[in-house]
Amino acid sequence: MANDTKQLDALLKEERTFEPNPEFTQRANFNDPAIYENAARDPEAYWDEQAQNITWFKPYDKVLEWDAPHAKWFLGGKLNAAYNCVDRHRQGPRKNKAALIWEGEKGGSKVFTYDMLGREVDRAAHMLTNLGVKKGDRVAVYLPMVPELPITLLACAKIGAIHTVVFAGFSAKSLRDRIEDANAKLLVTADASWRRGKQVPLKAFADEAVENTSVEKVLVVKAVGEEASISLTEGRDLLWDEEIERASREPFPAAEMDAEDILYLLYTSGTTGKPKGIVHTTGGYLVGVNTSMRSVFDIKDEDVYFCTADIGWVTGHSYIVYGPLSAGATVVMYEGAPDYPDRDRFWDIIEKYGVTIFYTAPTSIRTFMKWGTSYVEKHDLSTLRLLGTVGEPINPEAWMWFHKYVGKEKTPIVDTWWQTETGCAMIAPLPGLTKTKPGSATKPLPGIIADVVDDDGQPVEKGGGNLVIKYPWPSMLRTVWGDDERFRNTYFGKFPGWYLPGDAAHKDEDGYIWILGRIDDVINVSGHRIGTMEVESALVSHPAVAEAAVIGRSDDVKGQAITAFVILKEGYEPSNAMTAELKETVAEQIGKLARPEEIYYTAELPKTRSAKIMRRLLRDIAEGRVLGDTTTLTDPSVIEELKKQYQHKEE
Numbered sequence: 317m318a319n320d321t322k323q324l325d326a327l328l329k330e331e332r333t334f335e336p337n338p339e340f341t342q343r344a345n346f347n348d349p350a351i352y353e354n355a356a357r358d359p360e361a362y363w364d365e366q367a368q369n370i371t372w373f374k375p376y377d378k379v380l381e382w383d384a385p386h387a388k389w390f391l392g393g394k395l396n397a398a399y400n401c402v403d404r405h406r407q408g409p410r411k412n413k414a415a416l417i418w419e420g421e422k423g424g425s426k427v428f429t430y431d432m433l434g435r436e437v438d439r440a441a442h443m444l445t446n447l448g449v450k451k452g453d454r455v456a457v458y459l460p461m462v463p464e465l466p467i468t469l470l471a472c473a474k475i476g477a478i479h480t481v482v483f484a485g486f487s488a489k490s491l492r493d494r495i496e497d498a499n500a501k502l503l504v505t506a507d508a509s510w511r512r513g514k515q516v517p518l519k520a521f522a523d524e525a526v527e528n529t530s531v532e533k534v535l536v537v538k539a540v541g542e543e544a545s546i547s548l549t550e551g552r553d554l555l556w557d558e559e560i561e562r563a564s565r566e567p568f569p570a571a572e573m574d575a576e577d578i579l580y581l582l583y584t585s586g587t588t589g590k591p592k593g594i595v596h597t598t599g600g601y602l603v604g605v606n607t608s609m610r611s612v613f614d615i616k617d618e619d620v621y622f623c624t625a626d627i628g629w630v631t632g633h634s635y636i637v638y639g640p641l642s643a644g645a646t647v648v649m650y651e652g653a654p655d656y657p658d659r660d661r662f663w664d665i666i667e668k669y670g671v672t673i674f675y676t677a678p679t680s681i682r683t684f685m686k687w688g689t690s691y692v693e694k695h696d697l698s699t700l701r702l703l704g705t706v707g708e709p710i711n712p713e714a715w716m717w718f719h720k721y722v723g724k725e726k727t728p729i730v731d732t733w734w735q736t737e738t739g740c741a742m743i744a745p746l747p748g749l750t751k752t753k754p755g756s757a758t759k760p761l762p763g764i765i766a767d768v769v770d771d772d773g774q775p776v777e778k779g780g781g782n783l784v785i786k787y788p789w790p791s792m793l794r795t796v797w798g799d800d801e802r803f804r805n806t807y808f809g810k811f812p813g814w815y816l817p818g819d820a821a822h823k824d825e826d827g828y829i830w831i832l833g834r835i836d837d838v839i840n841v842s843g844h845r846i847g848t849m850e851v852e853s854a855l856v857s858h859p860a861v862a863e864a865a866v867i868g869r870s871d872d873v874k875g876q877a878i879t880a881f882v883i884l885k886e887g888y889e890p891s892n893a894m895t896a897e898l899k900e901t902v903a904e905q906i907g908k909l910a911r912p913e914e915i916y917y918t919a920e921l922p923k924t925r926s927a928k929i930m931r932r933l934l935r936d937i938a939e940g941r942v943l944g945d946t947t948t949l950t951d952p953s954v955i956e957e958l959k960k961q962y963q964h965k966e967e
């Protein structure tokens with residue numbers, strides 16, 4: 317389990333509660349308390365009603381067909397996601413409303429009204445069509461946070477092509493794995509990206525990734541421009557700026573997609589094997605993200621909404637692109653780091669644009685806490701009316717800090733639990749209705765039937781267990797790309813008919829859910845999911861490594877940090893140089909985000925009699941609970957001793 321005992325104790329002793337503010341409730345989109353009960357009684361009727369906020373080219377005939385574990389939603393319905401996110405807003409009073417406000421790391425900004433965004437998307441759709449992209453084709457996207465990123469996604473959606481975004485912090489190898497799995501035909505990338513004033517050479521990574529793959533063309537956005545030096549491969553590489561010039565300025569007709577046609581794939585880490593391509597379809601996904609935008613984020617036409625995630629992750633897909641734009645919101649998108657040029661960048665952006673809703677990650681909040689209050693106090697944040705968090709459990713201390721210094725003790729906080737697989741927020745407060753408790757994501761949203769059950773599937777009255785979702789919901793993943801068996805086993809293997817997210821949770825006397833962390837071998841580093849297996853494979857690919865075990869130890873800022881235990885092969889010695897080299901190997905194979913924080917060398921790994929690595933023991937070692945001084949680790953008798961104490965607990 318992710319949290320250490322101390323954190324867990326603190327979490328479960330938390331007794332502070334915050335009632336919704338009556339003024340907020342009065343104006344809230346969702347302010348009828350009966351909604352929970354009504355939706356629970358008939359989830360399909362609830363979703364049917366919510367789906368009326370989407371524009372359907374052809375209405376659906378049936379809300380749900382559930383042949384567990386396969387769900388189909390809004391059967392027979394025809395729609396287009398880009399039409400819903402852009403075009404329909406161009407026809408009414410939102411035509412000249414700011415859709416996207418982009419803030420560059422270096423300070424420049426660009427504003428796209430809905431009408432302007434529509435023209436950009438249409439032109440990009442013509443361009444992609446000229447490059448041979450058709451409905452159903454996969455387009456890989458490896459871009460920094462520049463406007464061309466959401467424009468590419470929406471252009472794919474307009475054509476009916478399936479986008480698969482790879483976070484720009486991933487390595488060439490990770491990009492290649494995803495391109496190969498998805499069989500992508502086109503890659504959209506950039507010359508380079510800015511990170512804290514330094515360039516990251518994305519095009520060079522892309523070159524390495526696409527060689528001998530299905531990718532026929534590489535389209536290059538000049539995100540950095542003149543200063544970046546790139547080489548272009550004749551016949552394969554094209555520049556966005558040149559191709560867009562060639563593209564028609566005519567409106568692009570939106571492809572009429574079936575509700576169950578795939579909108580996108582997004583890869584995420586699991587316990588075993590390679591990352592899984594999570595499949596999201598058009599109708600259900602859009603209904604899910606659009607509904608939560610209105611319910612959890614209480615979005616209104618006058619809001620200015622800022623989500624600090626990267627579009628490379630699901631949070632950016634659902635809550636920078638499809639959710640807010642489908643709701644006709646004004647979205648602020650920031651290119652760079654929170655501490656560039658200084659540690660008040662987010663607060664500066666909030667003040668500059670008058671942000672009203674701010675959505676970020678607990679790890680960022682803990683970083684702000686470490687930096688001190690002077691940065692946040694320097695800025696006028698009085699426009700804020702709602703705050704949100706996502707990605708990992710929020711410790712009550714960070715919740716209180718957010719409440720006090722950012723929300724000035726008056727804005728509600730929505731702690732939203734969800735996953736790449738769920739598509740939209742699942743467990744979260746409704747800000748006008750739900751009493752909040754710092755550290756708890758509170759209750760399942762209307763239309764979501766979730767519970768905490770023991771290993772036999774019996775509901776837990778009060779206490780810990782497995783989080784399960786007992787009924788389908790519109791934006792659920794439909795399968796794992798190319799591997800339906802993995803989909804069935806991973807998510808529906810333990811409790812047939814119920815979706816298993818893989819998180820442990822605690823239920824309190826009010827039925828509130830406290831997410832405790834993963835029950836599998838997935839590490840959550842600063843809200844990013846990393847499989848221990850992936851890091852272990854990267855380490856053993858190094859010629860010096862015989863065996864490796866990787867765990868997530870608790871970390872005050874990142875939530876979890878990666879610790880590796882390594883057995884070297886004969887003839888290799890531990891050294892600082894070796895440690896640096898091994899860390900670099902992981903960064904090259906997966907990406908910097910997976911680089912171990914520390915590496916311990918050991919002569920053996922503690923294993924159970926059935927040869928399973930005793931990860932809990934390793935975690936205790938890494939967190940300093942059983943060995944004060946880890947330099948003694950190379951002595952095999954130490955591990956043997958420890959193992960004896962742990963054997964009975966693990967088996």
Ligand code: WTA
Binds near residue numbers: 731737843
């Ligand atoms: C964790 C991110 C506690 C959880 C949207 C989940 C959370 C995994 C929360 C999914 C939260 C996400 N409280 N834990 N509010 N939100 N998690 O797929 O372990 O990148 O299973 O999706 O993050 O991560 P993913």
